[in-house]
Amino acid sequence: MRMIFIGPPGAxxxxxxxxxxxxxxxxxxxxxxxxxxxxKNGTPLGKKAAEYMNAGKLVPDEVxxxxxxxxxxxxxxxxxxxxxxxxxxxxxxxxxxxxLAADGVSLDAVLLLEVDDxxxxxxxxxxxxxxxxxxxxxxxxxxxxxxxxxRLVHRKDDTEEACRARLDAYHAQTxxxxxxxxxxxxxxxVDGVGKPDQVTERIVAALA
Ligand code: AP5
Numbered sequence: 001m002r003m004i005f006i007g008p009p010g011a012x013x014x015x016x017x018x019x020x021x022x023x024x025x026x027x028x029x030x031x032x033x034x035x036x037x038x039x040k041n042g043t044p045l046g047k048k049a050a051e052y053m054n055a056g057k058l059v060p061d062e063v064x065x066x067x068x069x070x071x072x073x074x075x076x077x078x079x080x081x082x083x084x085x086x087x088x089x090x091x092x093x094x095x096x097x098x099x100l101a102a103d104g105v106s107l108d109a110v111l112l113l114e115v116d117d118x119x120x121x122x123x124x125x126x127x128x129x130x131x132x133x134x135x136x137x138x139x140x141x142x143x144x145x146x147x148x149x150x151r152l153v154h155r156k157d158d159t160e161e162a163c164r165a166r167l168d169a170y171h172a173q174t175x176x177x178x179x180x181x182x183x184x185x186x187x188x189x190v191d192g193v194g195k196p197d198q199v200t201e202r203i204v205a206a207l208a
Pocket of ligand 1: 007008009010011012013014015016030031032033035052053054056057058059060064084085086087088092123124126127128136137138139141142157166192193194195196199
């Protein structure tokens, strides 16, 4: 199964991806996680990406496309993958299509997680993640256990200001992927509002 998640920041892509990869036995490939790892390790890629990420802007296509092409060529992605946060622009979508076609394969589904902008801001500002387990929490919607509060991370781009910039980038640069994939017959719209379990059920039903 080769599928991708699109949707605004904070729509729940990472939360749902963690559940789906076990069910479909495919790797979860998140460009956001790859960039954050590069930033943490202080690599040249990380230094370049950090300035865009902190401002809520997209990292340039030429950087992002090369990174994903290398990642999906690895052995664990040969039989399938769940791409989370890529593509995010039409040139990225075209590059992905070309890379897959060169291997004689294509996407099976594109999941669009739909959540309104105001709810997005609430979700983003309250998000905390556990660096030890990778679990994503929310101070109100999915509260972390009290004993791990001290080690939780609040992402630098999870301020209200950066969130609004990310939403602007989503509407301007990523939303055009909706008609792009609709025209290819791949788009599955999923309501992302509700309990995470309900959203998972909707996704599984959409993929059935
Ligand atoms: P990235 O890490 O991909 O961020 P994003 O798309 O903005 O998505 P998020 O990780 O913020 O949200 P999510 O949808 O995964 O939501 P989550 O499950 O955590 O990218 C970060 C940056 O990297 C970009 O801004 C850009 O600079 C760069 N970048 C990455 N890819 C790029 C690309 N392809 N091209 C160029 N630049 C790129 O959930 C959010 C919160 O809501 C959590 O607290 C969670 O607990 C809570 N929650 C989840 N589901 C529910 C629910 N059903 N009900 C209530 N709360 C919920």
